[in-house]
Every structure is written in C-alpha cells, then in structure tokens.
Amino acid sequence: MKVGIINVTGYAGCELVRILRHHPEVEIASVTGRSAAGQSLGQVFPHLDNMGLNVTAELSDDVALVFSALPHKASAEACIPLLERGVKVVDISADFRLKQADVYREWYGVEHPDPTYLEEAVYGLTELNRPAVSDARLVANPGCYPTSAILALTPAIASGFIGSDVIVDSKSGVSGAGRTLSMATHFSEVNENVMAYSLGGHRHLPEISQELDAAAAANQPVNLTFLTHLIPMTRGILSSCYAPLRPDIAQDPDASQRVRQLYREFYADEPFVQVTDAPPQTKQTLGNNQCLIHPVVDPRTNRLIVISCLDNLVKGAAGQAVQNMNLMCGYPEQTALESLAVYP
Amino acid sequence: MKVGIINVTGYAGCELVRILRHHPEVEIASVTGRSAAGQSLGQVFPHLDNMGLNVTAELSDDVALVFSALPHKASAEACIPLLERGVKVVDISADFRLKQADVYREWYGVEHPDPTYLEEAVYGLTELNRPAVSDARLVANPGCYPTSAILALTPAIASGFIGSDVIVDSKSGVSGAGRTLSMATHFSEVNENVMAYSLGGHRHLPEISQELDAAAAANQPVNLTFLTHLIPMTRGILSSCYAPLRPDIAQDPDASQRVRQLYREFYADEPFVQVTDAPPQTKQTLGNNQCLIHPVVDPRTNRLIVISCLDNLVKGAAGQAVQNMNLMCGYPEQTALESLAVYP
C-alpha cells in the first residue's frame, strides 16, 4: 500500500518514516513539507538519507492512506479534500479529536473548517476503540498527554472504582513541543530546569475530559485538574494520576491487589499496554510503542495513584498512528511496532 | 565565630563550605569525614582546594556551632554530646525533625538515640518559626521536599482557605539523593528518564504532615498524598500542590487574586520567599537561597494549585542551615545568602 506523510519535517513526521520503513506492506510514496519542498529528505534529516525520498509541496495522487502531521486547522483543511477523494486519513493534529465544534473553538481559538467530520472521526486510542478504528476512514490520533492519562484512568473510571475528583500531573520531555523554535525549547533555558506550564489550561484537557467522561458513562463526569510540566529530556511522558477510591474498595484490605487485578484484566490482551509490578520509567519505553501502567493504593489516604509512561513520539504520536493504520487496513496490529525500548 | 561541619564530604557539606566562605563572622575551623580523614579538602573537592582545609576524623574542640550532615541516627549520636558540651547544633539530618519518637521509629526503622531532645529541637523552617530558631541551641534543618511543600501550603492551610485533601507531587534533581553511589543515581540510568519513586511513602511525608497539621491548628488535619519523582538534572525541586478551595472562596469571582494576595501578605517581609506572578522554574533558584511560590486557582475545578521551587542543596539544605545559624547567633538573617541564581 502506498502512503503519504503531510508535513514530514516535524518530529512526528520523521518518526513515521523511521517506523514505516520496517512495515512490509507499506511503501512511503510521498512526503510533503512547506519550507523544505524541493530538498531531499536526507538534507532535512541526515539519518533518513538512505530512504531516497524527496520532500515535495504536494502529495502524489497514488496514496491510499495519508498521515497528516500539520498543525491544527491547516491539518483539517488538508485532510478533508483527501477524504473526499477516498483516501484514508490518520490525522495526528488535534483537528478531529473533539466531538463538539464549540469546544474546539474555545480551546483552539479558531472555527473548525468542517464540523460535520467531527462526528464521523474515530478517536484513535486503539485499545479503547478497536472496532471503530477498524472501520474508520478518518482517525483522530490522540494527543501524547491524553494517551498517557486516558489509558491510566479508564479501567478505574469504567469500573466505578474511583470518584470523580481526578488530578493528572504530567511530566513531558521537550520533543513534545515540536521542532519549531521557541525560548521555552532553547537548550540553555530548558536544561537543568523544571517548570509547570499552561496553568490556565492545556489544550489536551478537553480531550482527556471527553474520553474519561465517555468511560464514566452513567457515573458522574470527572472533575479534572490537568497540569503539565517540562522536563530536561528529549522523549517521554510520565503521568501521575490521583483519585479517591470508592469507600467500599478502600476498605478492602487487599485494595491494592484488587485494583492491580482490575487493570491486568482490562489490558490482558493488549500488546502495547503493560501493567507493571514496579513503578515504570520513561526510559523503558524509549523508541517503542509501549504504554506502561502502574496502579497503586495510597493506604494512608485511600487514594488511587496511577503512574503511566510512554514515548510521546511513538505511542504518543507516530507509533499510535501506525497502529491505527494497521487496523484500518487489515494488517496485524503489531506490524512494524515490535521493537524493544532503546535502553539505557 | 568558629564553626565545624561534620561529614563535609557529601553534597550538603561541601555546599556549606561554599556558602560560609562569604560569611564575614564565621570561620570554618574544623571539617570531618570518615573515609576522607587525613586528606585535604581539595583532594576530595578540587573546587574547594583554596580553602586550605583538612578533613579530620574528629571535630576540633574550639567550635561554637556545628552543622551535622551525617545520615540519620549517626547524626543524633554525634550531635548529642556536642549539645551537652554547650555547642550549638544545626542538624541537617532527619533526626530531630519529628516530634514523636514512635513516628521516627516507624519511618526510619531505628530507635531514636535520645527522644528527650525531640521536644527541645526547633524545626528550622525559619519563615515559620523565627522566634524559636533565634532562641534555639538545637535546630532540626528541614528536608528539601518538606521545605518546598510546607512553604507552598502553609498560607492556605493556616487561613482555612483550603480543605484537608492535599496532594503534593514533587519533582527533584538527582543531587537530592546525595553522593552515595546507587543504580538509581547512575548517569546512564537517570539521564533521559523520569520516574516516580517511594510510592509506598517517602520518609519526608510525616515531616510534611506534622508541620501542615500544626499550621491547620484547630482545623481538620491534612489528608496528604505525597509523591516524589526523579528528574534528569542535578539541582532543584519543584512541587505542584493541589487542594480543594473552601466553597465560599471558590465562589468569589476574584478567587485567584484573593489567594495571591493572601500569599503576598503572608510572605511580605520574607527575604527568601517570593510569591511570583508567573509560574516559577527551578533554574531561577539555582545556587541561591530563594523559594519561589506561585498560587493559582483552577477555575474549572475550584482547586487551588500551588507551584513552589527551590535549590535542594541551598534553601533545601545548606542555605537554610546558614539562615538558621544566622538567627541562632544574632547575625543578620541574610548574611552570606545574598547571591543571585546562576542562570542559565
């Protein structure tokens, strides 16, 4: 199958190339980039020199599926004509993640180019929406933070094990901010430094709320505080999630075991989610498509604590996108995604 | 005044030398270290070569005040004879921080060498205990995490602005783990990595609870979850604290301003605490004795979020110890502590 990558020149774009190179059924037929059009991919990314690809301004016509790694709004504008031509789309931007156009407007500050697609688009957190992804022609690839938070909390929320007061404290490496230059990603400013940012509300918040509320179903919607921090490393997100246990669970002397068991069963058949016995570390996922999850009960407060971690460019972006493509196109879900973490 | 440093060979010990060198009233008369006894201080720490100090096995007799940077239990055993000889002591270990011997036993796994000193010892978070520190002969220097958490939460707790459900999510650089070798501080394991640790309960938890409960006074004691994370940097702690606002405060349309004002007034006269308008960063405190605090209200959830940060080896250890010494000995509190942060 021939695929295209729109805006290959960002970190998600070049990570797609790295992963797809090992996919036996896929040929990268076309890669685009605005400022780099006309250059070879190796001029932009020397480590991809031997791929023999050239960056063009426009996609070629022969692609059956396209990954868009454009910024929001521009991405929807590029994807919609493709959909109308019958091309399948995995959109890595935020443009098709939120179900409600007014929420999109509130958080992204622009009108959605065509809200009619919001209903059709499938939120591509494969573990939670596998059948819908399989049937989709438009998949909204989840954000990196939401992937870590939603996978960490869904078993507890869907089972009713926790109350609605949820706090997610996330720590991210700097590559999550992309390849665009800014003072906040200038080496001398970020190195040997930790900061909280977006205290007024990170754009991934409504996405997390939407999906956790869906998991809560008839239960009370979550009352979510979500705070993001920038950490001096390149790749990786670790989310620490806090919520009160339901009193009857808390009173169970084996509450911690019971919660662990719940999580193990929930993710028993998942190749890319592991429920761990020890607290996980982002380094254990560097370069691969795993999400590691560690639920534990704080016995002093009867709170559930869930630690989750992943590589923001793989399970949090390009790897998740390939996982979605595999399902959409009938390939085995793990194809091209089996590499182990690069440790240390 | 002649002072001594017990166990100068750790990071708190050598940081004391760096700071005290600029103190016009203090002479470092004696520095000890077990494995390094007999060496010059410059052999252990080349950057301190020109101090002209030698590491000895025992303190000299002429010191009027001693800083102990020994591990717990060993520190109490070394300090008590000094107190009985009339020497003032600032203990940087945890040995005199907890008021109750059984809590000490529970968390540190040993019997306290002499619990009668627990009552006398003053918890040396100067901003909160200034008169007692001034009169003390034994000051328990606070832990690095507790300093960041207690300063962040005390104004809100003492004023009754928040409820008792408190979560403190702290991120620390690696120097907090000291100079002793371990796999958890091996460069290749820590670099490009973030992890949560001590999920079963960090030893600084009872210290934070004790002091926050004291601040709560007649109000309900705090129901504290405290979780620590290791970050790939050398110095710095950033704590993100979460608690529900009291409903009447939350309903105030100017809740955020009101809280900010509360904090500003609480710390109005403090030279080493700054209430900031923007989220603070650990780099803004690197090498100096400041604690930066930023309270903000999450309007979606009516939670108070307080971000605090400091340098774990300065305000979180050696700088705080010198601040305490200044008060105990009648020197101006800021002496030797006025340097600006080393940025970037």
Add this chain to the structure above:
Amino acid sequence: MKVGIINVTGYAGCELVRILRHHPEVEIASVTGRSAAGQSLGQVFPHLDNMGLNVTAELSDDVALVFSALPHKASAEACIPLLERGVKVVDISADFRLKQADVYREWYGVEHPDPTYLEEAVYGLTELNRPAVSDARLVANPGCYPTSAILALTPAIASGFIGSDVIVDSKSGVSGAGRTLSMATHFSEVNENVMAYSLGGHRHLPEISQELDAAAAANQPVNLTFLTHLIPMTRGILSSCYAPLRPDIAQDPDASQRVRQLYREFYADEPFVQVTDAPPQTKQTLGNNQCLIHPVVDPRTNRLIVISCLDNLVKGAAGQAVQNMNLMCGYPEQTALESLAVYP
C-alpha cells in the same frame, strides 16, 4: 541457531538481546549473569520482560555461538573452554584484540590466560577483515573508541595520504563506562560537566595503534596520541582525528575533494559506514549500527581532519558483534541491524 550471552546484565549484554530479538535465524537460548542468576531477565531489565528469559549461572549446552560480555581476563577464561567444545565465540571484552601477550600484560596488568589464542583470534572490525571474520571461530569484537578511530583513519593511512603524526581526540557518552557504579558515572558528578580522562594512556590506545600500523603496512607506524573525554550524554562516541597531509596531496587545490573521494571509494560497498557531506552528529546514529565519517582538509594548515561518530553500544559493541556473527554463520550481514537512528 541457538546462541548464548555470558554476562547479560551489563549494557552490551542487554543491547545484544534488543538486537537479536529481531534476528529471524537466531534464538537466544541461554543468558548468564553472576549476581542476577536465578532472576528473570525482566527483573533485571523491565524493558526485556516479555522476552521470557531467565538469567542462569551457567550457559546451557545447546548453544552454537556465544557472545561474551564479561570483563577482561574473566572473559578469556570463560571463552576458551567453549572454543574447545566447538562453540563459536564473539568476545566483546578486550581479551583477544591484541596480538602480543606482552602488550596485553602491559596495558591490562594481568597475564593472558592462554596467549596461543591471540594469533587465531580475528579482530572483528568487519569492514576491514571481512574474509577472516567469515572463517573465524573466535572473533575479538573491537572496542568502541577503536572502531571510531580505525574506521576514520584507515583510508588515509592505507593510501599513504597522511603522515604518521596522528592525534585522536574522542568524546564519549557515559554508557561506555558500563553499568558498574563509580563516582565518575554518578549523575550529579557527570551532568553539566566535561572532562578528559586516562591522560596516562587509555587501554584502547594499543588496539588503535596495532590496527593503524597494520593499515600503514610498509609505511612508517603511526605516532599516536589518543585522548578520551567524558560527555554528559548516555550513548555516542565522536572522534576528531588530526594528521598532516602528504605534501603533494596538500598542494592539490582540490585536496578536500580528493580525500572525500578516497573515502567514498574505500567504503563504497559498506552498509554500515557512511561518508557524509556535512559534519555528523552522534544523535544521527543513536540506536543503530552506522558509523558516520566526515573527512575534511584544513586549508590553513594542510592537516586532514576526520570526524567519525557511532553509537558505542551498537556499532561500538553489540551491533558490531551481531554483524560478526552474521558473517561467521553465513547470514546476510545486515540481518537484525537495519533499524534507523532514533532521532531526536
């Protein structure tokens, strides 16, 4: 084919597992480790948990080829009995790299367990010794620094383009020092720091000299200064090599092009060596088996400068070892070694 890994618990050992997992012809049948014997591999390295391997004290008997990642001397002692049983060996230690027993004694401070193997052993820098590696039953896997230096300088030395006064200034990430704890690899000591080390002579020096002298053949042996530096990163070596150009080459106005052409031709058929047009960066090789080489002439001094870089744990250790195994066992040389660099 069943293979074994002796001392899987170091960084070279676990990197072998990561790479071999994708080898279609190889089954890891046995992994050993002294202190970890009896544990599952996942207890030692959580990211390898799903390999289903157990660490044992002794190798199983069914392996046809063994990788030894033991320290020197212990490695030879473990490998020799295997050879005598007909097992093929790739030794990642330094025990079979030097051809002369007295040089080994001088640099490693111990007698070689059995110098008769020094002659038989093939120095496994595949690009330079392909036929011999193909026929070998004992391959000495090159050191990480020597791989970067020898590949960088051999074309110029073998062609007689440069004189014998050679300086190699190498910069290495910290994983090169292994997983054993030491003050020199303690995070807080290494981070935000650069130092030169082993100024009296690094153990990789005689190995580099031996191989460069062999390349020089009838020409004068190299007069080599080799200096190593520790850099605050986990993986990667970059070597900057300096040597005087032969006067007639230097006078050629196209000297730089001529040298570049020499290198391109020398490595024209090599899948794992790339001669680059721009100065290479270690990040361009992170996690893969490439060595990037950039020769350039300094027109002010008529010196040749060659920059080379690689991942010390892949092309500098485990990847090179698998490349050797592929040749020794008749598999295509690139098998299991085709992944792209993990960038950024």
Add this chain to the structure above:
Amino acid sequence: MKVGIINVTGYAGCELVRILRHHPEVEIASVTGRSAAGQSLGQVFPHLDNMGLNVTAELSDDVALVFSALPHKASAEACIPLLERGVKVVDISADFRLKQADVYREWYGVEHPDPTYLEEAVYGLTELNRPAVSDARLVANPGCYPTSAILALTPAIASGFIGSDVIVDSKSGVSGAGRTLSMATHFSEVNENVMAYSLGGHRHLPEISQELDAAAAANQPVNLTFLTHLIPMTRGILSSCYAPLRPDIAQDPDASQRVRQLYREFYADEPFVQVTDAPPQTKQTLGNNQCLIHPVVDPRTNRLIVISCLDNLVKGAAGQAVQNMNLMCGYPEQTALESLAVYP
C-alpha cells in the same frame, strides 16, 4: 561608580548583573536592550527581579564605564561615541580584538566601523596584559574559546618549549551560542548529542592565532588547527591542546614535571588561573571566574597535552569583563569575583 550595560538581554548581559550586584564600588545605573526596552529587567529575567532595574532603549548619561554585549559591528558603532564622550568601555563583542582591519573583514564579513580604534584597544586577557589593561579606556574582552586556548598555551609558547604545530580541540556548552534561537540550540537537537561545527574555520581562530603569535615573539608563528564541538550542557568550555615538545625538553626524563613547574611559575601570582595536579573538569568552574590548566606530557609521542577549562559566561565573558573593569578603575582585581564554583 555608575556603569551601564548595553544589550543586557543576552546571557553575557544578565551574567554581568549577577556579578556586579556584589561589587561594593559599582552601581548599575543603566541597562539597555532593543526588543525589551520599556520592560523591567525582572520581566525579561525573573531571577533578576529584585534588582529593580528597567530596560531602556538608550543608556543614561551618567555612566563612567560601559559594558557592551551587542553583536559585532553594532557593538563598535555603539561604543565609539561613548569613548569620544570620555566613557570607558569594555567591549564583550569581537569588534576590537583583532589588530588588523583586513583580518576583521575576512572573518566577520563586514568593514570595521572605525579601524583607528583597533590599535588603541587593549586585548583584555588580564593575566597577559595587566599593565595595558590598567591604563586602557577601551578593552576588547576576549572570546570564550580564545581565553581557554591562549591561557593553556602561552607558557609553553613563550618559553619555546613547544614547536609551532598546534591543535586545539575545544568542547563548549550551548550557552556559548547565546540566547538567539536556532535549530542548533533547540533542546531536542542538542540533547544527547555531540557534534563538531565550523569546520571551515571558527571566528575565534584568528584571535587565538594573533595572541599565540605574539607570545611566540621571535619564534615561528603557530600553525594552528582549531576545532570546536557542541556538548549537551549549558555552561563550560574544555580545550584539549596538543603540540610537539622541543626535542631537548622531550628527552628530559622529568619532562612532565619540568613543564608543570614552568606553568606553576608562569601563573604563580594569578588569582584566577590554577595549574592543577589532576585533569580539571568544567563543573569545577561553574559560575566562577577560574581557569583551570593541566599540562602533561604524552611519553609515547613526546607531545605536550594541555587541558584547560572555564565557565564560558564568567572567565569567558562577564567575569573577565569585570576583572578588566576592576583594573581599569583601580579596584582590587578580585572584587566581586571571589565566589566558589557551584558544585555539583
């Protein structure tokens, strides 16, 4: 004395504020910055908030000495009118370092605004030009790399101990590239990475050559190769310098001691240069004005190796500038420069 800082918004500018704050004879009366004019200094640099300074577009008229931290050319254009008004100037840019206008044009690509000042300007490497600095009204503050290289090599060159074939391999932290955004200083590109850059010739090369040739006096001018590398840390430069020993020195069995002694005597009275017995590390100079130098003889090749290191923003920029100011204005040379390194 009232001083001004032109372009306070870069790293050299804010480092000047950090250092001068502790100078008992100096008042920072005026700080300028183009884009930040109208803001308080605390808005640009929160860690300098309590300095109470405002950034203006123009200097005030009452300053007796000005530090210029502008880029080249703009700096000369700003400094010359000040000189003509009788204001003393320490120029941190490269504008007055080179003695020859044509060399300036060749390396900086612009005409010098007024070459008549090139003769008057004193190259402000205080240790080598103390009397001239004392009498100067215009001091050209040396570059960070040149400071490390010139201090490392001058004793050996001035004494004729080494031949003219000199190689300087320098490793720098990223803050040397300043606060201007670029892909080469984007965190995700620099972190976990080492690269050589400016292989065609770094602009600091002619400055090093000029000063080493001056030290060589009647001897042969140096045949200098100078190569720079970017290291994933914020502050610090380490230079590894290589040169052939004069044969009679090399044959001395105590050559290493003799060289060490030469260096010790050369810098015997220097407060800011230390000749060390062990290889120095950049961390040992973090935040202070020291340059550490370690000369050693490679006995296999009879080459001299000199390792030097310093903090590029202090001894390599702002600290050196204050040292120059102290001399120019008759203050003790060490004033405001006595702080110890911030270690670890």
